[in-house]
Amino acid sequence: MNSNKRKRDTLNRPGFITLLHSYFLRHVQVFFYSLGQLSRVPISTLMTCMVIGIALALPMGLHTLLKNAQQLSGGWESTAQISVFLKKKISASQAQKIQSDIQRWPDVISVHYISRERALKEFQALSGFGDALKALNTNPLPSVLIVKPKLSQTNEQATQKLLSKLRNLKQTDKAQLDMQWVRRLYAIMNIVERGVLILGILLALAVLLVVGNTIRLAIQNRRKEIVVMKLIGGTDAFIRRPFLYTGFWYGLFGGVIAWMLVSFTMLSISAPIEKLTMLYQNQFELTGMSFLTTMSLLGISIILGLIGSWFAVGRHLREIEPQ
Amino acid sequence: MIRFVNASKRYSSGFDALQNVSFHMAPGEMAFLTGHSGAGKSSLLKLIALLERSSRGQVIVNNQNLAKVSRRRIPYFRRNIGIIFQDHQLLFDRTVYDNVALPLIIAGFSHKDIGKRVRAALDKVGLLGKEKKYPITLSGGEQQRVGIARAVVNKPPLILADEPTGNLDPELSAEIMNLFQDFSDVGVTVLVATHDIALISQLPYRTLTLKDGKLITDSQPTSS
Numbered sequence: 001m002n003s004n005k006r007k008r009d010t011l012n013r014p015g016f017i018t019l020l021h022s023y024f025l026r027h028v029q030v031f032f033y034s035l036g037q038l039s040r041v042p043i044s045t046l047m048t049c050m051v052i053g054i055a056l057a058l059p060m061g062l063h064t065l066l067k068n069a070q071q072l073s074g075g076w077e078s079t080a081q082i083s084v085f086l087k088k089k090i091s092a093s094q095a096q097k098i099q100s101d102i103q104r105w106p107d108v109i110s111v112h113y114i115s116r117e118r119a120l121k122e123f124q125a126l127s128g129f130g131d132a133l134k135a136l137n138t139n140p141l142p143s144v145l146i147v148k149p150k151l152s153q154t155n156e157q158a159t160q161k162l163l164s165k166l167r168n169l170k171q172t173d174k175a176q177l178d179m180q181w182v183r184r185l186y187a188i189m190n191i192v193e194r195g196v197l198i199l200g201i202l203l204a205l206a207v208l209l210v211v212g213n214t215i216r217l218a219i220q221n222r223r224k225e226i227v228v229m230k231l232i233g234g235t236d237a238f239i240r241r242p243f244l245y246t247g248f249w250y251g252l253f254g255g256v257i258a259w260m261l262v263s264f265t266m267l268s269i270s271a272p273i274e275k276l277t278m279l280y281q282n283q284f285e286l287t288g289m290s291f292l293t294t295m296s297l298l299g300i301s302i303i304l305g306l307i308g309s310w311f312a313v314g315r316h317l318r319e320i321e322p323q
Numbered sequence: 324m325i326r327f328v329n330a331s332k333r334y335s336s337g338f339d340a341l342q343n344v345s346f347h348m349a350p351g352e353m354a355f356l357t358g359h360s361g362a363g364k365s366s367l368l369k370l371i372a373l374l375e376r377s378s379r380g381q382v383i384v385n386n387q388n389l390a391k392v393s394r395r396r397i398p399y400f401r402r403n404i405g406i407i408f409q410d411h412q413l414l415f416d417r418t419v420y421d422n423v424a425l426p427l428i429i430a431g432f433s434h435k436d437i438g439k440r441v442r443a444a445l446d447k448v449g450l451l452g453k454e455k456k457y458p459i460t461l462s463g464g465e466q467q468r469v470g471i472a473r474a475v476v477n478k479p480p481l482i483l484a485d486e487p488t489g490n491l492d493p494e495l496s497a498e499i500m501n502l503f504q505d506f507s508d509v510g511v512t513v514l515v516a517t518h519d520i521a522l523i524s525q526l527p528y529r530t531l532t533l534k535d536g537k538l539i540t541d542s543q544p545t546s547s
């Protein structure tokens with residue numbers, strides 16, 4: 001009798017290798033099975049994925065625009081320059097001496113010298129007050145040194161230090177850095193960046209809720225199936241699996257839709273943006289989402305889908321017990 | 324195979340469905356469980372399958388004290404029991420084949436093995452030709468037999484059946500009882516809950532009778 005029982009036991013259980021093999025096979029099967037289940041209800045699947053897609057496209061699109069704005073203003077930053085107006089009594093040779101002195105400072109890229117005469121000529125040419133100036137006997141303009149600082153977004157203090165150093169030169173009449181507005185722009189962009197982050201977190205939460213709720217409905221619809229699975233010895237992991245994969249698919253498709261929405265939007269505004277920047281004589285090409293950003297968007301979306309379904313399954317699977 | 328020691332079941336409503344039930348079934352034995360409606364037959368089967376837990380006393384199945392089987396282990400425990408339900412508990416959106424294959428898929432059998440075993444089980448219940456059909460297109464008796472095929476497909480050492488002949492005609496009922504006899508003959512322990520006294524009386528098996536949750540008679544078959 002004992003040997004009889006043992007014989008049945010070996011018949012009754014698949015071997016370890018078989019188990020391992022069928023475990024992976026089973027994963028692959030459920031992977032596509034859950035996809036098949038979704039394709040059976042294409043409209044509601046599409047709607048769920050659209051909601052996820054739109055929710056993710058919003059912060060992602062804003063993020064992309066912000067990145068472009070930062071890049072663009074980064075260009076402005078590099079054109080920053082300090083105009084040093086020298087005292088009128090400084091002669092041209094003195095001015096050139098100062099120019100070469102400043103040139104040697106480590107935080108200076110270049111110094112450009114504009115003599116009083118050239119300044120006058122340029123002013124006459126550009127301002128349209130040419131005739132009025134001709135009426136003057138003396139040149140009212142000082143000679144100017146245009147100093148290009150070594151600038152970086154992160155190092156504002158260095159620029160300020162350079163500015164005050166230039167101001168403190170005894171030959172300097174006035175020195176000014178006309179970059180306040182860029183600085184303000186940065187401050188605003190920082191705020192916007194933080195806003196986008198918060199928006200992103202809120203919308204990610206919304207995605208979690210959408211996926212969670214959709215999976216909850218799916219679980220309720222398949223209540224009977226779950227009961228049967230439990231009756232014939234299905235483990236929680238086994239029963240959970242198709243729902244988790246469903247969450248995965250929602251995440252993936254939602255992410256792809258978000259990517260398409262952002263890409264399409266960028267494409268449709270790139271032409272007008274280029275026109276706009278051309279007006280400012282600025283070569284600027286709108287950059288879309290990078291490969292890395294796209295991959296992280298998809299990754300985040302899939303993770304949200306998985307977490308959402310994980311929560312729903314964890315909460316609702318236990319409630320369903322065979323009676 | 325099954326041992327009840329003063330087992331009682333009180334539902335959360337406070338109702339005592341089983342009181343001080345004690346009996347033992349040897350491996351390979353076949354027995355009927357009978358009693359009036361509400362006597363506690365289903366409750367007793369549920370204790371064996373760990374669909375409910377006893378409130379007092381012990382239930383030992385396959386040498387396992389069920390009080391010691393954790394929630395996590397229940398699925399593995401149930402794989403050793405073939406359960407047949409009055410309402411079949413079939414999945415109507417899957418074919419007969421897929422329904423019967425489910426326990427094997429859950430247990431992780433290989434694809435090839437599954438095909439062999441499913442066909443063997445369907446052959447046993449006489450439904451080999453209907454594997455591609457959906458349960459909804461089958462008669463009540465055929466659905467019941469699909470349920471039986473599913474219960475026995477992974478060759479469990481214990482089969483529990485709750486009113487398996489509930490709404491079948493006498494002829495079909497006898498056929499299904501024959502199936503159970505066959506399983507019993509090859510060493511499977513079979514416990515069938517039914518109130519079909521007429522059917523039981525024709526068959527030479529031990530009968531446990533419940534009344535208001537108490538085991539009142541445990542009659543061995545009168546040898547014929």
Ligand SMILES: Nc1ncnc2c1ncn2[C@@H]1O[C@H](COP(=O)(O)OP(=O)(O)OP(=O)(O)O)[C@@H](O)[C@H]1O
Pocket residue numbers: 334335336338339340358359360361362363364365366367518
């Ligand atoms: N989940 C439950 N909660 C409370 N009471 C229950 C529960 N399940 C069953 N009962 C009660 O326990 C008693 C026994 O029920 P059980 O289903 O075991 O009877 P039964 O012998 O199978 O009856 P039947 O022949 O009608 O199927 C009944 O009075 C029923 O109302």
Ligand SMILES: [Mg+2]
Pocket residue numbers: 364365366485
């Ligand atoms: Mg009952």
